[in-house]
Amino acid sequence: MTSDADPRFLRSREAILNAARELLLESGPTAVTHVQVAERAGVGRATVYRHWPQAEPLLVEAMATVPMPFLDKPTVPTREWLRRELTAIARQLDLDDVRAVSTTLANTALWDEDMDARRAQFAGILTTRLAAALDDAQARGEITLALASQDAAAMTIGPMYYRSTIERAPADPALIDAAVNALGTWAAG
Amino acid sequence: MTSDADPRFLRSREAILNAARELLLESGPTAVTHVQVAERAGVGRATVYRHWPQAEPLLVEAMATVPMPFLDKPTVPTREWLRRELTAIARQLDLDDVRAVSTTLANTALWDEDMDARRAQFAGILTTRLAAALDDAQARGEITLALASQDAAAMTIGPMYYRSTIERAPADPALIDAAVNALGTWAAG
Structure with missing residues (x-):
């Protein structure tokens, strides 16, 4: 089993999160799928599934790294x-x-x-x-x-x-x- | 594997649902646990887990068999x-x-x-x-x-x-x- 402290494991996790973040910013939450994230990150789909068996928690993590878009910068009225x-x-x-x-x-x-x-x-x-x-x-x-x-x-x-x-x-x-x-x-x- | 149409399987399912329903009516949603349901239904705890691996869907099913208590019978004012x-x-x-x-x-x-x-x-x-x-x-x-x-x-x-x-x-x-x-x-x- 891969250790959480394994540098390759941490590197692929980082690459996947960056890819998810980019896809979220470019195309919105529907783009953050295992397939598209794997392609963007340059890793195998199995690697994405190993880190995030479900897509939703990956999207949550990606959302946490981008500015929350709602209710920001109020204008008048x-x-x-x-x-x-x-x-x-x-x-x-x-x-x-x-x-x-x-x-x-x-x-x-x-x-x-x-x-x-x-x-x-x-x-x-x-x-x-x-x-x-x-x-x-x-x-x-x-x-x-x-x-x-x-x-x-x-x-x-x-x-x-x-x-x-x-x-x-x-x-x-x-x-x-x-x-x-x-x-x-x-x-x- | 037990078939869904197996009479014993259906009987234990029925007993579990009845027990869950009784516990819900008597003591509220917190009482609908695997342990208490198994005891009340007179089946093993493993049987309850086989039918409902998680407690929440069992509680949902039990809730669907009892009258919804909220917003019923309006009074004036x-x-x-x-x-x-x-x-x-x-x-x-x-x-x-x-x-x-x-x-x-x-x-x-x-x-x-x-x-x-x-x-x-x-x-x-x-x-x-x-x-x-x-x-x-x-x-x-x-x-x-x-x-x-x-x-x-x-x-x-x-x-x-x-x-x-x-x-x-x-x-x-x-x-x-x-x-x-x-x-x-x-x-x-």
Whole structure:
């Protein structure tokens, strides 16, 4: 059996992760397959399977190495920005691969510490970014929040996530608007 | 290998499911373990493992045989009823076993047709019950809905589910209130 400390083992792991990262950035999560990763990394498919028997944890690892694209760099008006960001999140959650990776993450995190650390990382980024954007929006008089800004991610992303993974249907613009409106009273404009 | 049509195989499967169902009704989801199910069913633990290598799918099957307890039999005022029901759902989602079974269901449903049918069954019951209760509440003048009543389950259970499985923290009363208020304008009372 190959040791985890074997330099060749570590080198191929690194090459595979780099390939997964490149594919993710170039073509999105659906491109991170064993076949495409093996080809890009210049290793055999069996090597990819040895490191990551399933594709989802590999995608989770690759995602952890690239900047989280959602809720980054808020623009004004905040309400329009948030509507666009939630629409982008809902679109991603319509993809089978994103559904697979997010439910695998939520499930595996219950007994795997590394996956739980990834879960906490992703969740923490989303919660913190949205809270900061909404605190700023409130300071500018754009919204009077009806909840703690730290609850806003659950209040808005939660419905998209439930719709995608439990109800297994697309989130329509009306649901997205309802989630945005649930945050508080938006100033007219 | 034992055939699926073997009468003894079918009998032990039936006994295990009945035992799981009894334990679920008597003591809740945390009681549906391989050890307790084997003892109650009067079969060896290995037999339970042969039918259900993991405990979660057995719990899913058992859950499908008992009436779904949530959002059933609405009472007036609807707002108080819904707050109680969402609190009950949030409390259940605080349990590790319920987290495990719900994320296993969402994850496994992506490639297992039987599990997907269970997912659709549970999701459909919750969506339909809440929509009916809210339509009635609106007809009584209790609320002016801000969204389609079919979107209400995602809007209210979604935040509890995301908080529990992605943020891994308890849903506090403020989040539950925010979800209830997100449904529309409640008449004073």
